[in-house]
Amino acid sequence: xxxxxxxxxxxxxxxxARVERSQSVHIVTEEGAAxxxxxEALTESVRGLGGDVHVVNGPVIPKDRPQEIPPSxxxxxxxxxxxxxxxxxxKREALHPHFPGESRVRVPNRARTVSLMSSEWAGFxxxxxxxxxxxxxxxxxxxxxxxxxxxxGTDVRGTFGxxxxxxxxxxxxxxxxxxxxxxxxxxxxxxxxxxxxxxxIVADHIAGFGGMPDRLRLELKxxxxxxxxGGDPEGPMHxxxxxxxxxxxxxxxxxxxxxxxxxxxxxxxxxWYSYSHCSPMIVHFHVGRSHAPVDVxxxxxxxxxxxxxxxxxxxxxxWDEPDVDSAVNASGMADSMMVNTPMTRN
Numbered sequence: 097x098x099x100x101x102x103x104x105x106x107x108x109x110x111x112x113a114r115v116e117r118s119q120s121v122h123i124v125t126e127e128g129a130a131x132x133x134x135x136e137a138l139t140e141s142v143r144g145l146g147g148d149v150h151v152v153n154g155p156v157i158p159k160d161r162p163q164e165i166p167p168s169x170x171x172x173x174x175x176x177x178x179x180x181x182x183x184x185x186x187k188r189e190a191l192h193p194h195f196p197g198e199s200r201v202r203v204p205n206r207a208r209t210v211s212l213m214s215s216e217w218a219g220f221x222x223x224x225x226x227x228x229x230x231x232x233x234x235x236x237x238x239x240x241x242x243x244x245x246x247x248x249g250t251d252v253r254g255t256f257g258x259x260x261x262x263x264x265x266x267x268x269x270x271x272x273x274x275x276x277x278x279x280x281x282x283x284x285x286x287x288x289x290x291x292x293x294x295x296x297i298v299a300d301h302i303a304g305f306g307g308m309p310d311r312l313r314l315e316l317k318x319x320x321x322x323x324x325x326g327g328d329p330e331g332p333m334h335x336x337x338x339x340x341x342x343x344x345x346x347x348x349x350x351x352x353x354x355x356x357x358x359x360x361x362x363x364x365x366x367x368w369y370s371y372s373h374c375s376p377m378i379v380h381f382h383v384g385r386s387h388a389p390v391d392v393x394x395x396x397x398x399x400x401x402x403x404x405x406x407x408x409x410x411x412x413x414x415w416d417e418p419d420v421d422s423a424v425n426a427s428g429m430a431d432s433m434m435v436n437t438p439m440t441r442n
Contacts, residue, residue, distance in 0.1 A: 101137070104207060104218030104281075109141040111222040112280045113178050113203045117146030122172040123180045124152045130182040130208035137213075138180055138205075147178070157185040165190060176200050182208050184370070189388045205280050206371060209358075216354040217281045217374075220433060225283050227423035228351040231414055232285040232406065240402045242288070244347070244379055246394040247409070252295035252316060254344075256288055281355075283374055287346035287382065293319045297381060300441075302333055303391035306365040307442075314383075314392065319343055321383065337392075340384025349379040349399065349407060353436045361442055368440075369393070375439050377410035395441070411436060 109115050121142045125135055135151060142149040154166040165186060173179060173194070178201045207213040236242070236256050243253040299312040305328070312327035320342040327333040355375035361368040369391070373380055379397040382389035396410040406414050414420055415434060424434075 100214040100219060101210060104213040104215070105134075105137045105141050107219060107222050108180075108203065108205065108207065108213075108280050109138060110145065112278050112282075113180065113201055115142050115145045115147045115178055119147045119177040120175060121147040121149045121178045121180070122152055122176040123149065123182070124154065124169050124172050125182040126157075126185055127153065127155050129184055130205075131210050133210050134205075134208055134213055135182070154183070157183075157187075157190075159185075162187050162190040165194075170194065173200070173202075176202075179203065180205050184367075192387050202277050203280050204277070206374075207281050212281075212356065212358065215281075215356050216433065216437070217352060217356045220281060220352050220354045221423070221427035221429050222278075222280070222282075224420070224423045224427050224429065224433075225352055227417075227420045228412065228414065229283060229285040231417045231419050232351070233288075235401050235404075235406060235414075236285075236288040238289075242402075243400045244394070244397055246298065246300070246379075246397045248300060248311060248394070249298035249313070250296060250394045250397065252293060252297050254293035254319070255291045257291035258289060279374070281352060281374070283352050284348045284350055287348045289346050290344045290381075291319060293344045297392055297394065299327075299392045300395040301361075301365075301369065301378075301393040302327075302336070303369050303380070303393070304336070304366060305333055306362060312392070316344060336390050337383055340386070340390055342383070343385050345382045345385045345389060347379060347381040349397065350375040350377065351412065352376075353412065353434055355439070356437060357440045360440060372439055375410075375436065376407060376412050377436055377439050379407070 115121055123135060123138055139149050152168050152172045154169045157164055181204045207218040238256050238258050240256050245251050293316045295316055297314040309328055310326040312333055313325045314321045315323040324334055350373055352374050353376055357371045359367045372378055377396055378393050380391045380393035383392055384390055397407055398409055399407040
């Protein structure tokens with residue numbers, strides 16, 4: 097247990113954040129959001145690498161006032177070279193206007209408990225995760241054709257557009273060292289911009305909502321939603337989708353096979369999705385060209401790029417790609433790490 101915990105901490109600090117000597121490193125933690133042992137271990141690891149570490153604690157941000165970011169937390173974001181975030185109530189949409197072009201390394205850390213930091217999810221080599229993500233980024237070149245299908249009836253296709261995208265720019269900002277935002281344990285590949293989208297998305301989940309009493313079916317033509325059927329009888333899912341411009345801006349899927357979902361979907365669908373969408377067993381589409389799209393997700397997807405299968409029934413199939421194979425061999429990880437951890441769906 098101790099060895100696994102230390103592996104997770106090293107993977108987070110040295111492999112993901114890549115902390116260097118003399119960097120200003122801030123750890124921002126929402127009240128009650130992270131185990132003290134995790135914060136302390138991150139602090140000691142940063143110090144061991146020569147970083148100048150500062151721990152900033154703050155209150156929960158009210159749901160009805162998401163823009164009220166505590167001044168000390170906002171100051172940490174301004175000052176940090178590297179920032180570890182344990183702040184689930186601080187939403188990306190509220191933070192984005194303050195930092196539309198990030199240059200720091202920001203690590204939203206989901207392994208906030210000793211148990212999660214000791215898991216295979218946290219221990220999955222970050223170098224392999226990055227190789228998987230960047231390989232998918234390379235394969236998803238503008239102009240190539242893609243198709244996504246799922247057992248429940250999704251069959252949608254299109255081409256990849258340029259990397260310029262409202263949603264994509266909000267999610268990830270590139271710098272010389274890679275993504276400014278490096279989710280840990282992670283992760284998903286970069287959002288791929290969708291063009292000329294046609295077909296049907298049969299949603300298994302919509303971010304922010306619980307179960308799906310009657311699967312939601314979105315018909316797509318010319319890159320946007322033209323009809324919606326099914327969903328919840330009260331209509332809030334329809335209302336949320338109707339509040340967007342209807343365009344499928346982009347989509348991406350999970351790339352960490354060992355993703356753990358520590359909460360039940362019925363108990364907390366928001367937290368459930370925050371964890372589960374890192375698994376290769378989910379692909380999600382961003383509906384709406386804004387910094388606050390509606391995420392529409394499908395399970396057990398098969399994804400083809402120019403006729404080549406890169407995901408098959410929720411499993412990654414690019415392990416033999418040169419960069420991925422090289423990263424796997426260099427990491428020394430066991431073959432069992434390539435196998436998906438089963439995902440709780442209820």
